[in-house]
Amino acid sequence: MIPASFDYVAPTSVADALAALAEAGDDAKVLAGGQSLLPILRMRLNAPEKVIDLGRIEELKGVSEDGDHVVIGAMTTYADVLASDLVRQHAGLLTDAIAEVADPQIRHRGTVGGALVHADPAGDVGAPALALETEFVITGSGGERTVAAADFFQDLFETAVGEGELLTAIRVPKHTGWGHRYEKFVRVSHQWSIVAVAATVRVDGGTIAEARIGLTNMGSTPLRATAVEQALVGKAATDEAVREACAAAAEGTNPPSDLNGDSDYRRHLATVLARRAVLAAAGA
C-alpha cells in the first residue's frame, strides 16, 4: 500500500492554498482529513503530481454562529462537529448523522468539508446537509461564492467546487426546535450506509408543519425526498399518516446494486427507514 510519489505542500492560509492549487493545475489533489484520499492513493487508483494538505490552515477549522446560520469550517473534524453544542442545538440532524460515521478513529481524522467535496453518495454528511438546505461557501482566486445545497452535488464524486477552488465552509440554516433523526442501515457498524434517511421536522401541535428528508446512497448523489416532504405537511405525526406519506420515499431514485443489496431492496429500505426517521424526529 505505497502510493506513487508526489510533491507535497502544506500551506497555512487559504490564500497560499489557492496559489498552490493554481500553480499545480489539474494534476493536484487536495488533502483534507485523508480518510478517502489516502486509501485511493495507496491503492494507486489515483496518482496526482502534487498533494496540497489543508491540515495546517487554522482559519478553516471550527464551528461558529452567524445570525441565522451555524458556520462550520471545511477542515473541522467529524469529532469536533459531534462535540459542538451549537450544531447539536440548531442542526441536530447533522449531529445525529455524524455520530454514525465509521468509527471513532475516522471521526477524529475525517473532516466534514473533505467528505462533502469527495461526495460519495454513501457518505453520511451529504443527505443531512441537503435536508438542512446548507449553503456551501466556495473560494477561488476570484473570491468567495455561495452555492445552494441543491446545486452542490452534481454527480458521483462531483460537486460544484471547480478547478482552482476550495470548499472553505458550510453555512447551515438554524433549525432550532426541529426534531431530527438519521436512520442508517448497515450490516456491520463501521460500514458505509447501505441506505440511510436523514429527517428533520417541525411539529406544531401534533401536526407536522414542515419536513426535510435527505436520502443517502439512493442514487449518484445525496437526494431530497421532496414528494415525502410535501406529503407530510399538515399530517398528524402518527404511524399511519407517516407510513402513507413515506411510501413515496424511493420515488425518482436510482439506487445501486452491490453485495449489500440490490436496488429494489434499497428502494424498500428507503420507505421503511423514512417512516422510522420521521416518526422519531417528530417524537412520535
Next chain:
Amino acid sequence: MTAVEDRPKTEVGAARKRKEDQRLITGRTKWTDNIQLTGMQHLAMVRSPFAHARITGIDTAAAKKAPGVVAVLTGADIKDTQGAIANAWPITTDQKAPAHLPVAVDHVACAGEIVALVVARTAALARDAAELVEVDYDELPAVLDAKEAVEDAVLAHPDLGTNKSALWRLDSGEQGSGGDVDEEIAKARADGIVIEREYRQQRLIPAFMEPRSTVVDPTGEQITVWTSTQVPHILRFLIAATTGLPESKVRVIAPDVGGGFGGKLQTTAEEFATLAAARHVGKPVKYTETRSESLVSGHHGRDQYQTLTLAATKDGTVTALKVDLIANLGAYVGLVGGGVPVLGAWMFNAIYKFRAYRFTVQTVLTNTTWVDAYRGAGRPEATYAVERLMDELAVEVGVDPLEIREKNWIKHEEFPFTSVAGMTYDSGNYEAATARAKELFDYDGLRREQQERRASKDPVQLGIGVSTFTEMCGLAPSRVLGSLNYGAGGWEHASIRMLATGKVEVITGTSPHGQGHETAWSQIAADRLGVPFEDIEVLHGDTQISPRGLDTYGSRSLVVGGEAVVRAADKVVEKAKVVAAHLLEASIDDVEFSQGRFTVRGTDNGIGITEIATAQFTSHNLPDGVESGIDADATFDPDNFSFPHGTHLCAMEVDTETGQVTMRKYVSVDDVGQIINPLIVEGQVHGGVVQGIAQALWEEAVFDDQGTLVSGSFVDYTLPTAADTISLVTENTTSPSTTNTLGTKGVGEAGAIASTPAVVNALVDALRPLGINDLQMPCTPERVWKAIQSAGSNQAEATTGDAQPHFDAGAPNQDTPGDDAGASTDGAGQ
C-alpha cells in the same frame, strides 16, 4: 474472602494475565516487518489480474531501468531454485494435483498469482518498478464454482484433463463401525422420516490481523528465514525438500506472529519467492504483503456444497446420515488441501448415536484462490450440517430441538464411546453442559417471549438456535495420520533447561501466534517443577532454538505440546533427584519432591530444585558416574484425538420489515476438559464464537464472473468488530480428557465450530412460521428480507400480491441476489 485466600494453590487453573501481552499490545516487539538488516532489499510482486491465462511474454526492460531496482525476476529466471508449494496430504493415491510453483512460469490458474518479482532498494521503489513490468496474457475461460467444475466443461488446468482432484469415502457398513446407509434410508422412506437438504458453506477469508511478511537473509553459512507463519518447522522441511537446500543450512524463525486462524498454516508462494529473490541478489530481502494482496492471495477457507440425507424413525431416532460433499480447492491443492473436508468426515455424526453413516467428498479444482485450513477446518462445515438437520428433524417430529438432540446423543455413562464413523470419544457430558446452558440462557423464558411475539404479530420476531457440538482436534496420533496418508507425524516436543541462576527455559515445538502459550506453558511448568511462574521463559518459533516441533494448528498445542512439557519436567525432576540424594546424603528412595524442594523423608533436611541446577552448573560435587546437567527433552505422541464439546444457545431478533438481524443473547457452555488458564479459555471461546457468528451473518468471499475477487478489501469483506457483537455468556463444564495427564482438551477452534449453526438455527426458528426452513449464509438483511417476501408474508398487513412462491424443497440457495425482481419492493404493504 481475602486476596491471600483467593490465590490458588496451583498455577494450573489460575486466571493469569498473559505474560506476552504487554509487548504484543504495545507493539514493542519483533514482528517480521519490523526486522531491519544491513543491506536489506525490498520485494514487490507482479500478480496476475486474470483468473486463468497463459503467459505469452514478460517485458522487464523498463522495470529493470527504474531507479533503485536491483533485479527483476520471472518464474523462468528462477525455475531451478524457486522450489514448490507442497501438498502434504494426498487424500487418495490417485489424487490429481497440479504442480504449484511459487512464481508462475507459463500458466496462471487464479487471479493474484505471482508472475514476476521486483527487488529494489526501498519498498516504494520496488512497487513503482512493479508497475512497469509488462506481462502479455492469453486469457483462458475460467471455472469458478465447484458444481460447474464437476462438469469438466471448462478446465481449471487444461493439462490435467479434469477438474476432479479426488473422491474420498467413509462408509460405516464397509468399515464395520455401523450399519448400511442405503438400507436404513430405504426403511425410513417406507416407514419413517427422511430429510434431504443441500447446504452451502460459503467461502471465507482467514483475515488475520498481521499481514504476511517474510525476510530472508542469505548471507553467512546458513540462510535465515523470518516469516509470519504458524509452521516454522514444516516450512524448513519443505524448503529443503523442494529447493534442494540442505535442511541443516536453513533456519526458519517465526517471531511474534499476529494471528493465523489456519491462514498461516501454509508454505506460501510469497515465502518461496522471497527466498529465491534473496538467493539471487545475495542480500537480505524483505517482502510484506498489503491487505489487498492478503485477501486475494492468502488461502481461503470453507467453500463446500453439502447434499445431505438424514433418516429417522417416526419418533425421531436417527438411523442414518448420508453426506455428499463437493469441496472447492481453488486453483491448487494446498498443504492440507483436500484433507480439510476429510477432517470433517468423522464429525457429521457429532454427539449422536446414528446407526449408519456414509461420507463422500469430491474435491475439485477451480480458477479461484486456493482453499485450505481455516479455524476448524472441516469440522465447522460438518457441525453446521448436522446441527441444522437436527433442527429440521425436531420440526418434523414436532418436538423441541433440545429434546430431539437428547434422544439421539451419547449419554455420559456411555463414555468411552466409539462413534458410527469409528472415532472413540474419551469423555464428555452433554447432559450437564446442556442443562447449565439452558439455565444461563433462560431458555423457557425466551421460548415464552417467542410465543408472545408470534401471537401479537410483532414485526420483530424472536428465534432460538441450538448447537450441541463436538469436534475432534489435537492433531494427533502419528499412526492414525500415517494410515490416512498424511505426510507428517502428530507428535510434539518440549525441552526444559534449568539455568544456573535459578531461571528456567521451556522450549516448545509449538508455534504460538496469539494463543498465549508462554503463559499457559509457564503455568504447567511452574506446578511441575515448583518454580515461580515469573522465573519461566517459554521459547518457541525458531528452528535453531527449538529444533524439534510440528507447530500450531488444529487445537493441538496444549493437548500434545503441553503434555510434552509435563513429560520433560518430570524427567528434569527425576535427574535432579539423583543429585539431591547425593547432596542430602540420603538414599534416593528416601527423597521426596514437592513444591520445588527435595526433602529426606522424616527429616527437615532439604534442597531446592534450583539449587540443584546451580550444583550441576558448577559440577563440583556430583555423584560418581552421573553426567552433569539436569535438562531434559520429551516428545509426546497421543493415542487419540481430543474431543471437546459444548452446548451453545443463541437468541436472534429478526426485523421482518427490513430483514435486519440482531443478536439478543448468546450462551456457551463448553467442556474443554481441565482448564489451565480460564482467562485464555474465555478469550479463545469469545474469539471463536464471534468468528463463527461472522460466517453466519457477515463474511463471504465473492468472485465476479471473470474470477476477480469482488470482496477484495475490508469495505466489501465485512469483518465484524466489537461494536457488532454482544456480551457473550461463556461457562464451562469439565469432563477431564483421558488421553493426556493434564486432562485437557483443545479449545482454539471450538467456538468457531459451534456458533455458526446456533445463529442460523435461531434465524430459521424465528421465521419458520412464515414457511421458511433455510437461509443461505451469510444471512444478510437482504437475503432474510427476500426469503420473507418469497415465502409469502403472513403478517396482518401484508398485501404483497406479487410475492414469489415458496422455494422448492432441495433448492436452498434460493435467494441469489437479483433473481426475484418480481417480488414486491414498493414497501407499501410493509
